[in-house]
Amino acid sequence: xxxxxxxxxxxxxxxxxxxxxxxxxxxxxxxxxxxxxxxxxxxxxxxxxxxxxxxxxxxxxxxxxxxxxxxxxxxxxxxxxxxxxxxxxxxxxxxxxxxxxxxxxxxxxxxxxxxxxxxxxxxxxxxxxxxxxxxxxxxxxxxxxxxxxxxxxxxxxxxxxxxxxxxxxxxxxxxxxxxxxxxxxxxxxxxxxxxxxxxxxxxxxxxxxxxxxxxxxxxxxxxxxxxxxxxxxxxxxxxxxxxxxxxxxxxxxxxxxxxxxxxxxxxxxxxxxxxxxxxxxxxxxxxxxxxxxxxxxxxxxxxxxxxxxxxxxxxxxxxxxxxxxxxx
Numbered sequence: 001x002x003x004x005x006x007x008x009x010x011x012x013x014x015x016x017x018x019x020x021x022x023x024x025x026x027x028x029x030x031x032x033x034x035x036x037x038x039x040x041x042x043x044x045x046x047x048x049x050x051x052x053x054x055x056x057x058x059x060x061x062x063x064x065x066x067x068x069x070x071x072x073x074x075x076x077x078x079x080x081x082x083x084x085x086x087x088x089x090x091x092x093x094x095x096x097x098x099x100x101x102x103x104x105x106x107x108x109x110x111x112x113x114x115x116x117x118x119x120x121x122x123x124x125x126x127x128x129x130x131x132x133x134x135x136x137x138x139x140x141x142x143x144x145x146x147x148x149x150x151x152x153x154x155x156x157x158x159x160x161x162x163x164x165x166x167x168x169x170x171x172x173x174x175x176x177x178x179x180x181x182x183x184x185x186x187x188x189x190x191x192x193x194x195x196x197x198x199x200x201x202x203x204x205x206x207x208x209x210x211x212x213x214x215x216x217x218x219x220x221x222x223x224x225x226x227x228x229x230x231x232x233x234x235x236x237x238x239x240x241x242x243x244x245x246x247x248x249x250x251x252x253x254x255x256x257x258x259x260x261x262x263x264x265x266x267x268x269x270x271x272x273x274x275x276x277x278x279x280x281x282x283x284x285x286x287x288x289x290x291x292x293x294x295x296x297x298x299x300x301x302x303x304x305x306x307x308x309x310x311x312x313x314x315x316x317x318x319x320x321x322x323x324x325x326x327x328x
Contacts, residue, residue: 038094043074130207133206133223135204157205160198163189191208230251
């Protein structure tokens with residue numbers, strides 16, 4: 001009793017309330033397995049998903065009070081890592097940070113799982129624009145330069161993406177359909193390898209999220225030609241959207257989401273969401289992630305689930321209408 005009175009006196013003297021102190025406590029990982037947690041990043045090191053994960057991972061581990069190990073499992077546009085995660089035990093030991101390909105892969109590929117059945121939504125982490133960039137050595141000063149050149153010589157201009165069936169690929173296919181032009185897709189095994197070739201000039205165009213090309217845009221190595229948000233994005237100032245360049249109401253923002261295994265205890269899902277939302281909203285973490293070229297969303301599990309369902313349905317229609325397959 002005396003200890004409690006003494007503590008309250010100290011709080012009062014400091015001008016703090018008990019609820020404030022509670023808000024500063026770590027979200028201790030009660031109920032998680034007594035071993036390091038695994039965060040699968042289904043892309044190679046150097047891509048946007050890996051970059052974002054490595055920004056929040058150390059702080060998330062501190063808040064949860066237990067180690068978190070990042071496990072890069074690249075391949076098949078994120079499907080290799082997702083398959084690995086779908087087979088993990090539903091005990092809260094394994095989590096996954098997915099990219100927008102999570103919504104398109106199950107239509108493009110034959111996978112041994114369905115996203116909304118195999119995974120438990122935890123948090124819509126962030127969203128941002130995709131951007132089409134051209135190497136500075138190319139003659140393309142605007143996206144319409146690309147369109148006109150492609151109409152004169154169909155299929156002779158190549159563009160890179162982080163893999164077959166991802167939002168960058170599917171949205172560029174839709175752009176070609178709307179604009180009546182044809183360019184040739186060159187898929188890579190992740191954004192890291194793709195950006196290396198784009199910066200080297202080995203491929204003239206690259207459709208990607210802003211996260212992995214922002215520094216190269218600032219350096220002048222890569223020239224932005226258009227963004228997939230409805231209007232101009234603050235992350236690529238001065239670059240008009242494709243909608244503003246005559247492509248109707250075209251819109252295809254990219255995104256990242258944090259998922260657990262289906263069957264993980266609801267209490268663990270809530271603990272992970274609470275910890276992650278707290279970390280993502282900390283000014284230092286938020287600033288570092290948004291400086292890469294995206295906006296923090298930090299949703300609750302229910303909003304994340306609704307978002308995933310809508311994205312899967314939206315892009316399934318485009319994939320089916322355009323006969324996009326894993327070998328396209």
